[in-house]
Amino acid sequence: MDxxxxxxxxxxxxxxEDKIYKNWCEKGYFTPDVNNDAEHFSVVIPxxxxxxxxxxxxxxxxxxxxxxxRYKRMQGCNTLWVPGTDHxxxxxxxxxxxxxxEEEGLTRYDLGREKFLERVWDWKxxxxxxxxxxLKKLGxxxxxxxxxxxxDEGCSRAVREVFVNLYDxxxxxxxxxxxxxxxxxxxxxxxxxxxxxxxAGFFWHIKYPIKGEEDAxxxxxxxxxxxxxxxxxxxxxxxxxxxxxxxxxxxILPMVGREIPVVADEYVEIGFGTGCVKITPAHDPNDFxxxxxxxxxxxxxxxxxxxxxxxxxxxxxxDRYAARKxxxxxxxxxxxxxxxxxxxxxVGSCYRCRTTVEPIASDQWFxxxxxxxxxxxxxxxxxxxxxxxxxxxxIYVNWMENVHDWCISRQLxxxxxxxxxxxxxxxxxxxxxxxxxxxxxCGGTHIDQxxxxxxxxxxxxxxxxxxxxxxxxxxxxxKYYPTxxxxxxxxxxxxxxxxxxxxxxxxxGREPFHTVFIxxxxxxxxxxxxxxxxxxxxDPLEVIDKYGADALRFALSTGNSPxxxxxxxxxxxxxxxxxxxxxxxxxxxxxMNLTIEKVxxxxxxxxxxxDKWILSQYNKTVAAVVNALDHYEVGVALAxxxxxxxxxxxxxxxxxxxxRLADKGTEGNLVAQNVLCYVLTGTLKMLHPFMPFITEEIYxxxxxxxxxxxxxxxxxxxxxxxxxxxxxxxxLSRVIAAIKAIRMRRNEMNVVPSRRAKVYIETKxxxxxxxxxxxxxVRLASASEVEVAAxxxxxxxxxxxxxxxxxxxxxxxxxxxxxxxxxxxxxxxxNELKKLDGEILRLEKKLSNEGFVAKAPAAVVDAERVKLxxxxxxxxxxxAALAKLK
RNA sequence: GGAGGCAUAGCUCAGCUGGUUAGAGUGCAUGCUUGACAUGCAUGAGGUCGUUGGUUCGAUCCCAACUGUCUCCACCA
Numbered sequence: 001m002d003x004x005x006x007x008x009x010x011x012x013x014x015x016x017e018d019k020i021y022k023n024w025c026e027k028g029y030f031t032p033d034v035n036n037d038a039e040h041f042s043v044v045i046p047x048x049x050x051x052x053x054x055x056x057x058x059x060x061x062x063x064x065x066x067x068x069x070r071y072k073r074m075q076g077c078n079t080l081w082v083p084g085t086d087h088x089x090x091x092x093x094x095x096x097x098x099x100x101x102e103e104e105g106l107t108r109y110d111l112g113r114e115k116f117l118e119r120v121w122d123w124k125x126x127x128x129x130x131x132x133x134x135l136k137k138l139g140x141x142x143x144x145x146x147x148x149x150x151x152d153e154g155c156s157r158a159v160r161e162v163f164v165n166l167y168d169x170x171x172x173x174x175x176x177x178x179x180x181x182x183x184x185x186x187x188x189x190x191x192x193x194x195x196x197x198x199x200a201g202f203f204w205h206i207k208y209p210i211k212g213e214e215d216a217x218x219x220x221x222x223x224x225x226x227x228x229x230x231x232x233x234x235x236x237x238x239x240x241x242x243x244x245x246x247x248x249x250x251x252i253l254p255m256v257g258r259e260i261p262v263v264a265d266e267y268v269e270i271g272f273g274t275g276c277v278k279i280t281p282a283h284d285p286n287d288f289x290x291x292x293x294x295x296x297x298x299x300x301x302x303x304x305x306x307x308x309x310x311x312x313x314x315x316x317x318x319d320r321y322a323a324r325k326x327x328x329x330x331x332x333x334x335x336x337x338x339x340x341x342x343x344x345x346x347v348g349s350c351y352r353c354r355t356t357v358e359p360i361a362s363d364q365w366f367x368x369x370x371x372x373x374x375x376x377x378x379x380x381x382x383x384x385x386x387x388x389x390x391x392x393x394x395i396y397v398n399w400m401e402n403v404h405d406w407c408i409s410r411q412l413x414x415x416x417x418x419x420x421x422x423x424x425x426x427x428x429x430x431x432x433x434x435x436x437x438x439x440x441x442c443g444g445t446h447i448d449q450x451x452x453x454x455x456x457x458x459x460x461x462x463x464x465x466x467x468x469x470x471x472x473x474x475x476x477x478x479k480y481y482p483t484x485x486x487x488x489x490x491x492x493x494x495x496x497x498x499x500x501x502x503x504x505x506x507x508x509g510r511e512p513f514h515t516v517f518i519x520x521x522x523x524x525x526x527x528x529x530x531x532x533x534x535x536x537x538x539d540p541l542e543v544i545d546k547y548g549a550d551a552l553r554f555a556l557s558t559g560n561s562p563x564x565x566x567x568x569x570x571x572x573x574x575x576x577x578x579x580x581x582x583x584x585x586x587x588x589x590x591x592m593n594l595t596i597e598k599v600x601x602x603x604x605x606x607x608x609x610x611d612k613w614i615l616s617q618y619n620k621t622v623a624a625v626v627n628a629l630d631h632y633e634v635g636v637a638l639a640x641x642x643x644x645x646x647x648x649x650x651x652x653x654x655x656x657x658x659x660r661l662a663d664k665g666t667e668g669n670l671v672a673q674n675v676l677c678y679v680l681t682g683t684l685k686m687l688h689p690f691m692p693f694i695t696e697e698i699y700x701x702x703x704x705x706x707x708x709x710x711x712x713x714x715x716x717x718x719x720x721x722x723x724x725x726x727x728x729x730x731x732l733s734r735v736i737a738a739i740k741a742i743r744m745r746r747n748e749m750n751v752v753p754s755r756r757a758k759v760y761i762e763t764k765x766x767x768x769x770x771x772x773x774x775x776x777x778v779r780l781a782s783a784s785e786v787e788v789a790a791x792x793x794x795x796x797x798x799x800x801x802x803x804x805x806x807x808x809x810x811x812x813x814x815x816x817x818x819x820x821x822x823x824x825x826x827x828x829x830x831n832e833l834k835k836l837d838g839e840i841l842r843l844e845k846k847l848s849n850e851g852f853v854a855k856a857p858a859a860v861v862d863a864e865r866v867k868l869x870x871x872x873x874x875x876x877x878x879x880a881a882l883a884k885l886k
Numbered sequence: 887g888g889a890g891g892c893a894u895a896g897c898u899c900a901g902c903u904g905g906u907u908a909g910a911g912u913g914c915a916u917g918c919u920u921g922a923c924a925u926g927c928a929u930g931a932g933g934u935c936g937u938u939g940g941u942u943c944g945a946u947c948c949c950a951a952c953u954g955u956c957u958c959c960a961c962c963a
Contacts, residue, residue, distance in 0.1 A: 635900070
């Protein structure tokens with residue numbers, strides 16, 4: 001027995017988890033053989049940002065992936081899980097700038113681009129290492145030899161390749177458009193990077209005097225008065241009778257004095273407000289379009305930091321809000337302000353720093369979305385890419401159908417620099433995969449590379465193939481692309497999933513994955529989103545330290561249904577830890593009683609009824625678990641395993657084997673050992689994807705001759721008909737029902753377990769209550785003796801008014817008359833009678849319903865008939881019991 | 887304005903393809919040092935499955951409307 005590890009009294013996750021993980025790594029189990037011909041299963045990790053450390057949301061995401069990956073690997077797939085991290089352009093740059101300011105009082109400009117980037121790389125190294133460590137602590141079976149980073153050499157090459165390809169196809173263009181500008185991050189943002197929230201504001205109604213007309217003016221309303229410095233027209237709807245006469249007139253901008261025309265444009269809604277709209281093409285997306293239609297000048301009135309520029313005249317240099325305040329005061333003083341109306345409106349803010357974004361016309365790079373969106377819609381609509389749960393495909397389709405061109409340039413330093421080169425001599429712009437030093441047009445050598453970098457999602461979009469070596473034609477790419485499933489939260493469908501899909505289709509010619517498995521958010525115990533500002537975030541590492549990684553994984557995957565948010569609490573962790581402890585102790589018990597060195601399932605003729613029963617239950621569980629996992633029902637699968645381990649294996653089977661285990665040296669003892677071990681080992685394998693560490697630890701302590709050296713490379717259990725023994729299962733369940741019934745009655749009568757009583761079992765199924773079952777009644781139902789018969793002499797069982805217990809298959813008599821409160825007993829039996837009457841009535845009605853008998857499936861009808869017969873039998877028993885009550 | 891989710895035991899949530907005496911964890915009550923586990927064992931109380939209709943032989947489950955609640959998208963000055 002010494003070749004197996006001993007199991008200590010208490011499970012110490014912290015020690016064994018690190019040790020086990022290290023061993024898995026050393027054995028190379030995480031690294032698949034690219035030449036293995038088995039069906040492949042590949043996953044790329046949603047790369048965590050190197051901004052910080054992992055939070056509970058990551059832990060959930062990784063857990064769900066980890067379960068799938070281990071499951072598939074154990075099913076024999078050639079399995080690859082690619083780990084990596086994201087450079088997270090804007091987010092990381094902000095973090096590093098913050099630290100620089102706090103610790104050294106410096107800005108990035110003080111350091112300059114090159115030195116600043118060195119700092120960011122230092123930061124990246126530190127946090128990437130930390131994240132990697134955290135992923136390992138969680139037990140993720142990633143192939144660390146293939147770890148990637150969105151800004152590493154290979155990914156950068158892929159980015160460049162893609163950029164140039166798209167540019168050459170005319171799908172990337174440079175244009176002057178209204179974009180979202182963050183004055184704090186000093187960069188453009190894509191639409192997806194702006195978050196809207198309702199804020200209290202005002203409508204300021206302002207008079208614009210009409211040139212050449214005394215005391216005549218038009219009234220416009222605005223929520224952002226400071227943008228009037230950039231007004232280049234006022235628009236009215238040409239069909240608006242009230243205002244049509246204004247068209248063509250000239251207005252004078254108050255405080256500024258500039259003259260602007262009144263133009264006609266159908267964009268203006270008739271009847272809304274005054275019907276006159278000030279047009280500021282440089283600062284509003286709709287106005288920008290109006291401006292284009294009417295050839296209006298675009299006047300940008302703000303600097304990059306949202307201070308007012310020279311167009312603001314005396315307000316120049318003021319911050320946008322200071323300028324607003326001053327301007328409004330001046331307008332009022334000069335009599336131009338008609339009124340101020342409170343108005344709640346949605347204000348967009350930067351998703352990284354929360355600063356209110358400013359729509360500003362600006363020269364930026366864009367990806368033309370329409371040609372890319374079309375095939376990306378198609379693959380989801382035709383099922384090539386499936387969302388799980390399905391409803392998320394609607395969200396995806398809705399977005400993709402309304403997608404705007406994607407602004408991909410960012411005025412940051414941390415990121416992939418756009419590969420556009422400008423010749424200072426002739427002004428030529430060259431977009432190139434390789435850096436150029438000579439202008440291809442004029443031969444000039446004064447070349448400047450574009451300063452802007454790419455949106456961080458531009459590189460994430462390529463992740464499923466850039467990580468596999470693209471643009472090289474690598475064996476990995478050949479083998480593992482398309483990947484199998486992408487696991488991620490619903491909050492990232494637009495940012496990432498959508499962009500991966502069209503990128504994969506465009507550059508690889510194939511979808512990047514066939515299933516998108518979407519999960520919800522992890523919330524705190526009160527149901528609030530975990531966030532830094534609320535301070536309610538929970539660090540997964542702390543939880544792991546306290547309860548173990550397995551417990552965390554259990555807590556995150558149990559009771560979690562796909563796509564739904566979940567709450568996380570200490571209570572859940574305790575329940576998870578308790579489950580691990582239960583499994584541990586059950587295994588300890590099995591281990592303690594082992595004398596065999598090799599597990600072999602005994603032949604059917606040697607198995608006892610309870611062995612056949614547990615094997616059948618086990619087999620049923622395997623089938624249920626596999627089915628649930630195949631349908632991404634992680635919570636359902638785990639619930640089935642939990643129930644089997646706790647309520648079936650521990651509470652019943654182990655108890656039922658105890659008498660045989662006590663009889664050392666008998667054949668029954670050996671059979672029990674083998675079955676205990678066989679089922680436990682299979683159960684551990686079933687559970688392994690969910691709780692990898694504890695299952696490995698126990699597996700190593702059990703005999704597994706001929707089986708894999710590690711549970712993680714063993715074969716996942718499969719449903720097996722040879723383990724099904726329906727007849728014996730049913731027979732044993734009769735015994736269990738009788739034991740439960742006895743316990744219940746004794747408990748009701750407040751009889752302590754130590755007080756034993758003889759048990760008479762009157763049954764039509766004596767074969768179910770063979771002598772082998774007697775010890776069960778002694779052990780589990782406080783029986784002193786057991787007697788079984790088809791019918792007992794009245795004298796024996798009712799002479800002293802024994803307690804009668806009616807089950808589906810037997811009537812049990814307990815001669816404990818001194819304990820019986822006859823009135824209570826009568827009331828109980830009558831209550832039982834009422835319940836049964838009700839059920840019988842319900843079923844009879846159902847069965848006499850012609851529609852039901854005719855239309856319901858035969859199996860359903862039969863089942864109802866059997867049920868009815870059973871209830872009737874019980875009813876007779878209860879009636880007889882009542883009659884016998886004195 | 888558009889779209890989607892959720893509503894089941896005191897609390898947190900399961901319930902896959904309509905047929906179950908509607909489940910779990912936790913909490914509560916009662917009793918237990920029953921050969922591993924008090925991070926345990928046994929037993930119990932507790933639900934008109936949000937409301938109203940519809941489809942069906944049959945609805946917690948499908949459909950519609952409503953109410954409450956959360957979220958996403960768009961955004962009219």
